[in-house]
Amino acid sequence: MASYTLNTPFDEKLMRSLHVRDLVTINGHIFGMRDKTMIHCFDKGNELPVSLDGFPILHTAPSLKKAGDRWEKIIIGTTTSTRMDRFSPPLMEKYGARAIIGKSGLYQGSLEAMQRFGACYLAIVGGAAAIETTQIEEVEEVYWPQLHPEAIYKFRVKDFGPLIVAMDSHGNNLYADVRAKVQEKLPEIYRKCKISE
Amino acid sequence: MGKFSYQLVEDVAKELYIRALKILPPDVKEALRRAYERETNPTARTIFETIFKSIELCDTKDMIICQDTGLPIYMVEIGGRFPIDGAKVKAALAEGAKRATLEHPFRGSSLHPVTRDNPQTSIGEGLPIIYWDFNSEADYLDILMIPKGSGSENMSAMKMFTPAEGLRAVKKFIIDTVAASGGNPCPPGIIGVGIGGTSDLVTALAKKAIARPVGSRNPDPSFAAMEEELEEAINSMGSGPMGLGGDITTLAVHIEWAYTHITQNPVAVNTQCWAARRARAKIRADGRVEYGF
Numbered sequence: 001m002a003s004y005t006l007n008t009p010f011d012e013k014l015m016r017s018l019h020v021r022d023l024v025t026i027n028g029h030i031f032g033m034r035d036k037t038m039i040h041c042f043d044k045g046n047e048l049p050v051s052l053d054g055f056p057i058l059h060t061a062p063s064l065k066k067a068g069d070r071w072e073k074i075i076i077g078t079t080t081s082t083r084m085d086r087f088s089p090p091l092m093e094k095y096g097a098r099a100i101i102g103k104s105g106l107y108q109g110s111l112e113a114m115q116r117f118g119a120c121y122l123a124i125v126g127g128a129a130a131i132e133t134t135q136i137e138e139v140e141e142v143y144w145p146q147l148h149p150e151a152i153y154k155f156r157v158k159d160f161g162p163l164i165v166a167m168d169s170h171g172n173n174l175y176a177d178v179r180a181k182v183q184e185k186l187p188e189i190y191r192k193c194k195i196s197e
Numbered sequence: 198m199g200k201f202s203y204q205l206v207e208d209v210a211k212e213l214y215i216r217a218l219k220i221l222p223p224d225v226k227e228a229l230r231r232a233y234e235r236e237t238n239p240t241a242r243t244i245f246e247t248i249f250k251s252i253e254l255c256d257t258k259d260m261i262i263c264q265d266t267g268l269p270i271y272m273v274e275i276g277g278r279f280p281i282d283g284a285k286v287k288a289a290l291a292e293g294a295k296r297a298t299l300e301h302p303f304r305g306s307s308l309h310p311v312t313r314d315n316p317q318t319s320i321g322e323g324l325p326i327i328y329w330d331f332n333s334e335a336d337y338l339d340i341l342m343i344p345k346g347s348g349s350e351n352m353s354a355m356k357m358f359t360p361a362e363g364l365r366a367v368k369k370f371i372i373d374t375v376a377a378s379g380g381n382p383c384p385p386g387i388i389g390v391g392i393g394g395t396s397d398l399v400t401a402l403a404k405k406a407i408a409r410p411v412g413s414r415n416p417d418p419s420f421a422a423m424e425e426e427l428e429e430a431i432n433s434m435g436s437g438p439m440g441l442g443g444d445i446t447t448l449a450v451h452i453e454w455a456y457t458h459i460t461q462n463p464v465a466v467n468t469q470c471w472a473a474r475r476a477r478a479k480i481r482a483d484g485r486v487e488y489g490f
Contacts, residue, residue: 001239001240021239021240023243061264061265062264063261063264063266063303063304065302074261074302074303074304075260075261075263075264075303075304076264077263077264077265079348080348080351080381082381103348103380103381103383103439104379104380104381104439104440105380105440123380123439123441125244125247125248125251125438125439126263126348126380126383126439126470127248127251127262127263127346127348127383127470127471127472128247128248128250128251128263129251129261129262129263129264130251130252130254130255130258130260130261130262131247131250131251131254132251133260134254134258134260149304162243162247164240164243164244164441166441174240174441174442175379175380175440175441177442178379178435178436178437178440178441178442179379179436179440181435181442182376182434182435182436183376185433185434185435186372186373186376186434189372189430189433189434190369190372192430192433193365193368193369193372193426193427193430194365195365195368195369195372196365
């Protein structure tokens with residue numbers, strides 16, 4: 001379990017040096033997007049209006065208000081990643097995303113894409129939106145604003161984290177490991193609670 | 198000193214929504230601190246530390262705890278010595294929830310289930326959700342507000358077992374529901390359990406269970422013992438904070454129960470996240486309002 005402070009954009013070598021349980025703190029820019037954004041891109045055939053090459057994607061849940069041309073933060077948190085699973089491999093392959101930040105992880109296909117392209121899944125603490133909002137210094141750009149609150153947000157971040165490397169480019173998935181251990185423990189728990197003999 | 202009015206109920210309903218979103222109850226904070234002391238997994242300890250920093254920001258900078266402002270639930274207790282017009286209270290709660298959303302402002306999370314149109318008001322057909330109860334001795338109106346976020350609510354489940362399947366099926370269902378939910382409900386939070394009643398009542402009981410202060414025990418010793426047994430079982434799973442492994446998977450198991458039919462054996466689980474938000478107000482006839490949890 002090592003700790004790193006990383007500046008965006010990331011390169012493949014850097015991402016391949018990370019392992020599950022490492023802690024990562026990010027400075028620079030990350031791009032927030034979610035359900036409707038990805039449906040608009042991949043299912044409705046619209047090219048992303050911005051390059052993601054080397055940048056992390058955040059499964060974002062933003063509450064913002066518009067003041068003139070600026071977007072001001074009310075509260076910005078993170079949503080469950082599994083709903084966006086099928087869009088993750090093309091984000092890495094076609095658009096060059098190097099990390100996906102979210103909660104609850106992604107499935108096997110996304111893990112394989114991380115191995116192939118050199119990327120990681122970084123787990124954030126769900127519900128800790130106050131600290132997340134504080135670490136997002138500025139909403140610099142909003143692309144596809146008609147989709148707000150599911151547009152594309154370019155966030156400038158400072159000391160964003162610590163995030164936990166939960167899926168790495170070496171085929172490790174911390175969520176799957178924990179789930180497997182839970183399944184191993186269940187028979188003993190059933191016996192103790194007199195659910196089984 | 199003023200006097201009671203339905204405008205006051207509306208103002209309180211608005212205030213309660215905002216307070217619930219910003220002020221984590223002291224029993225929840227204390228339970229998180231105690232859990233941190235027991236946690237030995239380094240990744241899990243890092244998660245707790247982030248949680249504490251985020252709570253600190255809410256306390257010192259008046260920030261909203263979680264961006265998921267939830268579906269608004271009001272649990273109302275009407276005092277027998279303080280007769281009021283329930284229909285007017287209902288209208289005042291809806292208006293209060295709407296004003297909180299528009300005037301604070303924050304994201305309205307509720308929408309039409311088919312068209313998916315979101316009016317950004319937090320209210321609409323069937324919302325806010327209101328539970329009514331009565332207390333013949335009370336000379337006040339008691340309102341408990343819970344903004345229920347979707348990460349945890351989506352992991353809730355209900356099942357009608359048969360009497361022959363017994364209590365063991367009920368306990369297995371509770372344990373399996375928690376095991377399957379992993380990190381989705383932002384653990385460690387409260388596991389609310391309903392046992393008995395009908396399919397609708399058992400689900401409502403599970404919701405009432407998550408509304409209790411963390412660690413409060415069911416007054417019936419046999420259900421209190423079951424709460425302790427399930428807490429220990431769930432915390433021996435190793436699922437941990439955010440499903441990333443650890444000693445603490447839940448802060449507490451709360452059970453609420455009711456009589457059921459001779460042919461039925463219902464159970465429901467309502468999961469609540471670590472940010473177990475709630476805010477309470479007691480309104481008296483002279484217009485005094487006491488805020489709490």
